[in-house]
Amino acid sequence: MLTEPKTELPVRFVDKEELNRLMDEMEQRMGFVPDPEATIEKLREMLRAEGIRPEDNAFSREIIRMRYGDEE
Amino acid sequence: MPTLLWDASALIKRNTLEAGSDVVDALFAALPQVTAVATLWGYAETYASLWRKRNRGDISTAFLQSALTLLRSELRLSTDWVFLTIDDAAVLTGIDLLRQHNLNATDAALLATYLRYARSQPAGSPTSVLVAADQRLLRAAGSEGLTTVDPEAVAAADIPAPLATW
Numbered sequence A: 001m002l003t004e005p006k007t008e009l010p011v012r013f014v015d016k017e018e019l020n021r022l023m024d025e026m027e028q029r030m031g032f033v034p035d036p037e038a039t040i041e042k043l044r045e046m047l048r049a050e051g052i053r054p055e056d057n058a059f060s061r062e063i064i065r066m067r068y069g070d071e072e
Numbered sequence B: 001m002p003t004l005l006w007d008a009s010a011l012i013k014r015n016t017l018e019a020g021s022d023v024v025d026a027l028f029a030a031l032p033q034v035t036a037v038a039t040l041w042g043y044a045e046t047y048a049s050l051w052r053k054r055n056r057g058d059i060s061t062a063f064l065q066s067a068l069t070l071l072r073s074e075l076r077l078s079t080d081w082v083f084l085t086i087d088d089a090a091v092l093t094g095i096d097l098l099r100q101h102n103l104n105a106t107d108a109a110l111l112a113t114y115l116r117y118a119r120s121q122p123a124g125s126p127t128s129v130l131v132a133a134d135q136r137l138l139r140a141a142g143s144e145g146l147t148t149v150d151p152e153a154v155a156a157a158d159i160p161a162p163l164a165t166w
Helices: A016-031 A040-048 A060-066 B023-027 B038-056 B061-076 B088-101 B107-119 B135-143 B159-166
Strands: B003-006 B035-037 B080-085 B128-131 B148-150
Touching: A016 B023, A016 B038, A016 B061, A016 B080, B003 B038, B003 B107, B003 B135, B003 B159, B035 B038, B038 B061, B038 B107, B038 B159, B061 B080, B088 B107, B107 B128, B107 B135, B128 B135
Parallel strands: B003 B035, B003 B128, B035 B080, B128 B148
Antiparallel strands: none
16 A cells, blocks of 8 residues: 655646657757658567567666666 | 556567567557556656667667657657656655665656655545566565556566456
């Protein structure tokens, strides 16, 4: 069970409309061109072709490494 | 149906191929019946993980382009997802949490944000469930009373049942 609230601070949501406007501007500056053919299936096919092994969890481990270094 | 609170360590499994990617797919398939919540920080961490892998030569630029496209369309541009703000109060609460649970400041502020969200929900609201593969974060969240799921630790076939009961 969740414990009683320690605070009554309001939950704050990101204004996605504003976020999208800012990110779209940034991506345009960066020259990012979305891939209209992108699908999850195609992504995974590409990874298989590039020799990525699912059991290595290489991407999620990268995130955990960014947080904790080599101390996992 | 629960509200799923996503950590980048689980989110990245959608745009890649890892243990638990099929579980993450099953959770995505439940949208919009389940509410999906992330943080802008988690979005940035997911983005950074892909970018660093490309810079290191582990993935191609073509893959990066496709993965970022899907991250953009499935999360940022999708009305099925809401993003929470990690504010100064969450960072401060996080300092208390990092002392208790041996977290780093990022995980602690993220946990503080999600706990505030979960604790603010009225009685009878859908259960808030943290989805993460970061074991420290999962342990700390569990200790704080948050329901958790590690996509690496369950089978995709087992997902529909808890989704209905959480």
